[in-house]
Amino acid sequence: MQAGREVFEEHGYDAARIDDVCRRAQVSHGTFYTYFGSKEALFGEVAEAVVGEMFAASVVGAAAPDDPYARIEAANRLYLRAWAENSRLVRMLEQAATTDDRFGRLLLELREVFVRRGAEGLARLQAQGLADPDLDPRLTAIMLGGMVEQFAHVWLDLGEQAQEQAAVDHLTRLWARAIGLTAASTRAETPAESAADTPARSPAGTADQSPAEEDV
Template sequence: MSASAPGEASEDPPSMADTSLLRDLPTTGRGLRTRAALVAAARTVFERSGYLDSRLIDITKEASCSAGTFYTYFASKEEIFAAVLETAQEDMMHPGMPHVAADDDPVAVIEASNRAYFSAYQRNAKLMGLLEQVANIDPRFRKLRQNRADAFVRRNARSIAELQRSGLADPQLDPLLASRALSGMISRLGFSYFVTEPSVREGEEPSSFEDLVFTATRLWVNALRLHP
C-alpha cells in the first residue's frame, strides 16, 4: 500500500469546487493578497454562519473591504465558496504524512496514513461540517463531492488488490467493495469524532486522538485479514 491515507488518493482526485465558476488569478501581488484575504474571510463566515445564512456583506465586513472590492474578484457567494473549497482541499489531499518507507510493514503505513488523515480532518473540522450541509442542499456540489470520493475508493481498491497479490490480504475480498466500505468508514468516523461527537457526548469520557487512530487502523487491518 502506498504511503497515503486510506481516505486519500496518491494522484489528485477531481476538485470539490466548481472550477467553472473561478476566474483567473490576479496578476499582481496586491491583487493576490486581497483575493486571499477575501477567501479567508469567506471561510470564516461560512463556518460561523453556515452557507445559507452567510451574506456577502458579512464577508466584506470580515475582510475589512468594500463591496466594490469584492466584486473585483468574485461575482457571487457561489463563486467565492468555490474559491474557499479550491484552497482548503489541498490540506485534505496532502495532509503532510510522515515518511514511511515503501517496504515498511503495511500496518505501519496504514497507521501513519490514518494519523495524517485525522490530523487534517481535525484542522478542518468546521469546514467538513459545512461541506455536509452544502451537499444536502446543492446537487451540483453533491455530485462533485461524490466524484472525489469515488476517486479515493478506486485508489484504495488498487492498494488492496496489490496487498492481495503479495499474499498479505484476504484474497476472497472484492477489492472495490472492500475499499468502498473501509473508505466510507474512515470518512464517517472522522466526521463523527470531529464534527458530531463534541456536541452530543457531554458527560461521557471522550476517546483520545490516539484511540481514534488505533481503532481505525485495527478495524482496517482486521477487515483485510492483513498479515504483515
C-alpha cells in the same frame, strides 16, 4: 478567499453574508464581485481548496515505515487530524450538496481521492499476497473509508470521548483485519506507543486520509 473561509467557519453557510466577507477582507463589494459572482461561487472555491488541503495533508510520505500495518496506522492518524482541521467546512459542503449539484460533485471528488488511493493500496497488498484476494478493492475502500469518516464525525463533531492513540489503534486493527492483512505484515502495539496516548479530541498540528495508495 481566506476571509470567506473564516466567515463560513464562524457563521455557517446559510448565515454567512457577503457584507461579512468584505468587512473581514477590508475590500469593497465591487472588489468582491471582481473575483466571485456570488456567495455560492465563493463557497465553491473555498470547498475546492479544502478538498486539496485534505488530500495533501493525508499523504503518508516516503519517510514512513514500509510495513503495511504501520502505513495504515499513519494514514488513519493523518485522516483524523485533517478532519479536525476541516470538519465544519466538510459538513457545510455535505449540506450544500443536497441542493446544488456542483457541491455534490465536489463532495464526491473529496471522497473519490481517498477511495481510489485506498483501492490501489489494497490491490497492491493483494498482489503481494498480503491481503485477502477475494475482496473487491474499490468496494472495500468505500466501506472502510466510510467507517473512518463516520468515526471522525462522531468523535470530532459530536463529542464522543476517546484518546487519539486509542482511536487510531482501533481503526487500524479493524481495517487490517477486514482486509485479511497477514500476520507477517502486522505488528503489535508497543508499550511506548501505548504510553504516548494523549487526550486529543481535537488533534493539533498536521491534517487525512483513509488508508490508500502510498498509504498502505
